[in-house]
Amino acid sequence: MMIQSRCKFKVKRQYRSSLGRDIATCLTYSTLVIGLVLMQYDYVSAFEPDFVFPLENVTVAQGRDATFTCVVNNLGGYRVSGESGSPARVAWIKADAKAILAIHEHVITNNGRLSVTHNDFNTWTLNIKSVKMEDRGQYMCQVNTDPMKMQTAFLEVVIPPDIVYEETSGDMMVPEGGSAKLVCKARGYPKPKITWKREDGREIIARTGPHGKTKSHQVEGEMLSLTKITRSEMGAYLCIASNSVPPSVSKRMKVQVHFHPLIQVPNQLVGAPLLTDVTLICNVEASPKAINYWQRENGEMIISNDRYLMSEIENSMYAVQMTLVLRKTQKSDFGGYKCISKNSIGDAEGTIRLYEMELHKKKPNRYNNYDDINGSNDEDNEAIRSEDQNDESIFGSNGRLFKDAQSNLINSSKASTSNFLLIVSFISPVFSVILSKLLSITL
Structure with a gap:
């Protein structure tokens, strides 16, 4: 009756408007009134609430925001334990702590970083701002049906690695042949893994293992032991901490190996x-x-x-x-x-x-100059060549006589001896025979 009278009033008041406009106004008003009636008298639905999607686990870095979303159908018109019961509600609970965080749209816990939102249909959201490690754990989205319905998900809070400088080694000076122990500590969640590398990319030499001396480009563990250290192991070593949560961090440690000078x-x-x-x-x-x-x-x-x-x-x-x-x-x-x-x-x-060092000087090539000035003369050039060859043989770079120069001298001596024997033979034939035998033995 109320809806009908109001519509008549509207039509009467807007008699100058078009008929379509009057009808639209009446329908809009009717819809609003029906909605208010349903909210006032809690319309009862015959269908039980059910979850549309499973509640998903969330992993977030410390300091970031986390969100859980719970989607429930048929919740608005459902009453718990029949028509006389209370309407169904969504509650958020920290399961491992058994603490109620929020009911429907009202936050119960005294935590300013928590809030709950509802999209006026079927989606409820739990928001956690600036997540801390204490927020880590099991969360539950619960509907107070009979029996109770619920979903759970886990909030994993991770922390990127960080070097603990007060427990980590610094630069070291070691005598050659001595030992050095480098220590690197890091915090984070999950627990960071420590890896050692040389800054120059060379291999790390380990002499403490069961297999004796070993070489590798990286070594794992919080402690790096360098024994019987040599000068080739001098340099910068990097301690790298990582736990799959970016970013990884590192610390540089310089190892100085001291020894007395060596000159080559x-x-x-x-x-x-x-x-x-x-x-x-x-x-x-x-x-x-x-x-x-x-x-x-x-x-x-x-x-x-x-x-x-x-x-x-x-x-x-x-x-x-x-x-x-x-x-x-x-x-x-x-x-x-x-x-x-x-x-x-x-x-x-x-x-x-x-x-x-003494440098040897070469003699000038005289016959070339002669040709350039006076023209070619084969006989003269040949004579000059012969003279130069004799000179080169006698005055070689090693300071010794060449074979051809020695043979020329011997031939010259033989010619002079034969002329001498010819003269002697005219004077005394017997003496000349004896003398020739002696000379032949000498030559």
Whole structure:
């Protein structure tokens, strides 16, 4: 009756409007009134509430927000225990703590980070802001039917790894042949895994295992033991903590291995001609870093200037190449040189001897010049060639007579001897025979 009268009133009041507009106004008003009646008298549904989707587990990093969503059908018109019972409601419960968090849209617990929302249809949502580790556990979406219906899901709170610096090693200095133990501690949930690597990508040498000396690019565990350490193991080591929750974190630890200097000389004897440049080299290994310098064999220290250029090239953390360049060498530059290296543990020196090298000069090719000036003359050129060949044979680079020069001298001697015997034979035939035998034995 109330709906009907109101519609008549509306039509009468809006008699100048179109008929369609009056009908729409009446239907809208009627719908609102029916809704209010149902809410006031709690319309009873014949269908029991049921869950549409399962409640899903949630994993969230500490400090982020988490949400549980519960979807229930046929809840609005259902009464518990018949028509006289109370209407069905959705409740949120922390199952492991047996604590009621919220009922329908009202938060019960005294926790400002929790809130409940409802979309006025069939979806209820539990919101947890800035999740803490204490929020981790089992959550329940419950409907107070008879018997009770419920769904559960787990909230997993994870924490990214973090290095515990007060329990983690720092940089170390170890004598060569000694031992070093590096420790790395990290917190997080799940418990972080510790992995060791060398910063330069080289292998880590372990000598404490049951299999003796082993090499690997990474080692797992909170402690890294380096025994009987050598200079090649010097460098930076990385402790990396990870637990599948980004980001992973790492700490850099520098291991210094100390030893006295060692010098290697590639060439201990170096030759150079006058007025040329020559380079002397010494390779030095030392840790901690050493003071390196050059001396003459008489103890005079060499100072870098226009004629003496000194430089150092670092090949690694402990290896250095010393270089001394002598420009336009003079007579006074030849002799002994020392490369010296000193650090806090000890010192070492290497010796290089510089000697003078003589350059051989070639004789000029005279017949070529003759041809260029006076034209070609085969006979003259042949004579000059013959003379040059005799000269080259006698004055070779090794300072010895060549075979062809010796044969020319012997042939010349034989010719002179035969002429002498011919003269003697005219004087005394017997004496000439004896003399010729003696000469033949000699030649």
